[in-house]
Amino acid sequence: MNQRQDFISIQNVSKHFGAVRAVDALTCRIAQGEFFSLLGPSGCGKTTLLRMLAGFESPTAGELFIDGQPMSAVPPHQRPTNMVFQNYAIFPHLDVRDNIAYGLRRRRLSRRETDAEVEKMLELIKLPGYGARRADQLSGGQRQRVALARALVRQPKVLLLDEPLGALDKKLREEMQIELRQLQRAVGITFVFVTHDQEEALTMSDRILVMSKGRALQVDNSTLLYESPNCREVADFIGTMNFFDSTVASVNGEQIELDAGPAGRLKVGSGGRTLAPGMSVTLAIRPEKLQIVRQKPGEGANFIQGTIGAEAYLGDRSHYYVEVPGLPRRIAVALQNAARSLDNSASTGQSVWLTWEPGAAVLLTE
Amino acid sequence: MGRGRFNLLFYYGIAYLVFLYAPVLLLPMFSFNDSIYVAFPFKGFTFKWYEQMAASAGLTSAFWNSVKVGAGVAVVSTIFGLLGAKAVTRYRLPWSGPVTGMIMLPLVIPGIVIGVALLSIIRKVFDLELSLLTISAGHVLLCTPFAMMVLMSRLEGFDKSLEEASLDLGENGWRTFWRVTFPLTLPGIVASLLLCFTTSFDEFILAFFLAGNEVTLPIYIWGQLRFPNRLPATLALGSCILLGSFVIVTFSEWLRRRGAKSALPAGL
Numbered sequence: 001m002n003q004r005q006d007f008i009s010i011q012n013v014s015k016h017f018g019a020v021r022a023v024d025a026l027t028c029r030i031a032q033g034e035f036f037s038l039l040g041p042s043g044c045g046k047t048t049l050l051r052m053l054a055g056f057e058s059p060t061a062g063e064l065f066i067d068g069q070p071m072s073a074v075p076p077h078q079r080p081t082n083m084v085f086q087n088y089a090i091f092p093h094l095d096v097r098d099n100i101a102y103g104l105r106r107r108r109l110s111r112r113e114t115d116a117e118v119e120k121m122l123e124l125i126k127l128p129g130y131g132a133r134r135a136d137q138l139s140g141g142q143r144q145r146v147a148l149a150r151a152l153v154r155q156p157k158v159l160l161l162d163e164p165l166g167a168l169d170k171k172l173r174e175e176m177q178i179e180l181r182q183l184q185r186a187v188g189i190t191f192v193f194v195t196h197d198q199e200e201a202l203t204m205s206d207r208i209l210v211m212s213k214g215r216a217l218q219v220d221n222s223t224l225l226y227e228s229p230n231c232r233e234v235a236d237f238i239g240t241m242n243f244f245d246s247t248v249a250s251v252n253g254e255q256i257e258l259d260a261g262p263a264g265r266l267k268v269g270s271g272g273r274t275l276a277p278g279m280s281v282t283l284a285i286r287p288e289k290l291q292i293v294r295q296k297p298g299e300g301a302n303f304i305q306g307t308i309g310a311e312a313y314l315g316d317r318s319h320y321y322v323e324v325p326g327l328p329r330r331i332a333v334a335l336q337n338a339a340r341s342l343d344n345s346a347s348t349g350q351s352v353w354l355t356w357e358p359g360a361a362v363l364l365t366e
Numbered sequence: 367m368g369r370g371r372f373n374l375l376f377y378y379g380i381a382y383l384v385f386l387y388a389p390v391l392l393l394p395m396f397s398f399n400d401s402i403y404v405a406f407p408f409k410g411f412t413f414k415w416y417e418q419m420a421a422s423a424g425l426t427s428a429f430w431n432s433v434k435v436g437a438g439v440a441v442v443s444t445i446f447g448l449l450g451a452k453a454v455t456r457y458r459l460p461w462s463g464p465v466t467g468m469i470m471l472p473l474v475i476p477g478i479v480i481g482v483a484l485l486s487i488i489r490k491v492f493d494l495e496l497s498l499l500t501i502s503a504g505h506v507l508l509c510t511p512f513a514m515m516v517l518m519s520r521l522e523g524f525d526k527s528l529e530e531a532s533l534d535l536g537e538n539g540w541r542t543f544w545r546v547t548f549p550l551t552l553p554g555i556v557a558s559l560l561l562c563f564t565t566s567f568d569e570f571i572l573a574f575f576l577a578g579n580e581v582t583l584p585i586y587i588w589g590q591l592r593f594p595n596r597l598p599a600t601l602a603l604g605s606c607i608l609l610g611s612f613v614i615v616t617f618s619e620w621l622r623r624r625g626a627k628s629a630l631p632a633g634l
Contacts, residue, residue: 056530076533077542089531092524093549102545103535154535 007032013062024214040211082151097131262326428586447513481575496578520554560618
């Protein structure tokens with residue numbers, strides 16, 4: 001399929017509410033057929049950006065293009081987008097059938113054609129026979145599906161989803177994540193999905209835009225966002241991360257040696273970046289990339305010595321918090337409990353070494 | 367202890383209700399009394415005051431005048447109220463606080479002040495003839511705040527995203543109004559119509575200042591009180607109005623509550 005990489009193009013878009021910059025000069029491109037997530041803490045501007053795509057807010061500056069068309073002069077009811085609202089916005093005075101058929105009115109279909117479309121949608125969302133139900137006779141998950149069907153029946157070029165799974169309980173949410181992803185693949189429509197739940201974004205998306213304070217921090221796929229965040233904010237927001245404030249001690253080609261203060265001297269690859277001794281950088285390591293060893297590792301390996309300050313047993317894995325004198329925060333370590341063992345080998349108060357593979361750490365220069 | 371407190375409140379409540387409604391109940395009682403004078407003891411039971419009331423041409427025309435004015439005022443005030451309520455609840459309006467305050471002002475200005483003010487404007491500034499239209503204009507001023515309050519609470523009660531969903535599904539603002547806003551606001555609109563109608567129907571002071579040759583019912587009744595022998599027929603009329611108002615107000619309140627329930631976001 002010839003998929004356009006700039007199916008949606010957000011060019012230098014800002015939205016100010018008085019003095020508040022909800023979205024601040026944001027530029028981003030979304031490809032056709034992509035499952036694209038806007039991720040960030042509440043108040044980061046992701047919903048405002050989505051509402052600008054839907055046409056409910058107009059940009060203070062910049063321009064949005066969908067399928068090559070500038071959108072600023074197009075009112076919401078003429079845009080090739082449809083939205084699934086956070087609270088679903090199911091019309092309470094209509095039954096499920098009329099809710100789904102609501103957006104078909106302008107297509108001037110016969111009653112039979114409308115019924116066929118509605119039936120097809122009820123099949124798709126796995127609620128056949130629910131046409132005569134009223135909104136208050138539906139569960140949260142069912143309402144979410146009806147909202148989805150109501151939007152998809154119009155065959156939009158872009159489906160906008162505003163935290164559609166936020167109101168569901170955990171189990172149902174996980175089911176719907178998978179279903180929504182399958183549905184998106186089946187219909188091939190571009191999805192723009194707003195969420196503040198990083199796990200949800202990682203599970204579902206082709207690519208994710210991480211936002212903070214109205215700005216775009218990083219756009220990448222799940223793996224790259226997790227394994228190679230481009231700044232401390234992204235690293236901190238996605239998953240758990242241990243940070244070591246450091247200064248570059250010496251540069252030897254690709255090999256960088258860092259002075260991480262209390263954590264000692266640490267070695268890391270430059271990743272192609274030009275660094276000079278004296279620069280302050282941050283070394284970031286995920287908890288699950290760390291290993292706990294009882295003996296001091298051999299020369300050449302990275303290691304930090306500390307004592308286990310606290311531990312938490314989570315069943316499939318255990319978390320340890322290792323204290324290093326002089327470090328402001330304890331170092332989080334996550335170990336898979338791969339072997340079934342009733343005996344917990346590492347325990348509080350024990351003196352241990354933390355070590356990691358050479359490529360496991362991320363060097364952040366911002 | 368709690369029981370004693372309850373009893374005290376209970377008797378207070380009874381006394382309160384008696385004080386409020388006993389005088390009103392005297393009205394229907396004496397309307398069936400076979401005597402011109404409103405005084406105990408009762409002379410006998412009769413329907414003749416009701417017959418006299420129905421036979422009076424002046425009364426009948428005043429009644430229909432009031433119905434006409436009330437109906438027109440109800441419709442116009444409700445439209446104004448709906449527009450105002452929508453503006454205040456749906457848009458980021460500069461000065462929405464002061465503007466709402468201005469619209470609500472007739473509720474707290476004494477009727478006699480408004481009456482005199484309107485009379486002098488209509489006669490001295492615009493030089494219009496006093497008629498049922500001038501009464502209606504005065505009543506619209508008075509009823510619009512009521513309508514707006516009823517409809518504001520209704521519009522605030524339903525989720526703004528329902529209207530956005532309709533826009534999103536391809537309907538423009540006008541069709542969104544008729545397919546979503548109107549059906550969901552309908553109980554409020556009906557309540558507003560009824561409330562405005564009864565307010566206008568009862569209203570005396572403004573109508574007194576603004577009436578021309580044609581009078582409304584309250585003014586007609588006021589005129590009749592000069593003639594002692596017509597008083598019992600007026601009591602009969604008062605009883606009928608009491609019953610009618612009671613039915614309308616009860617119905618509109620019932621509608622409002624039913625509406626308030628159905629406007630809640632379903633479930634969640």
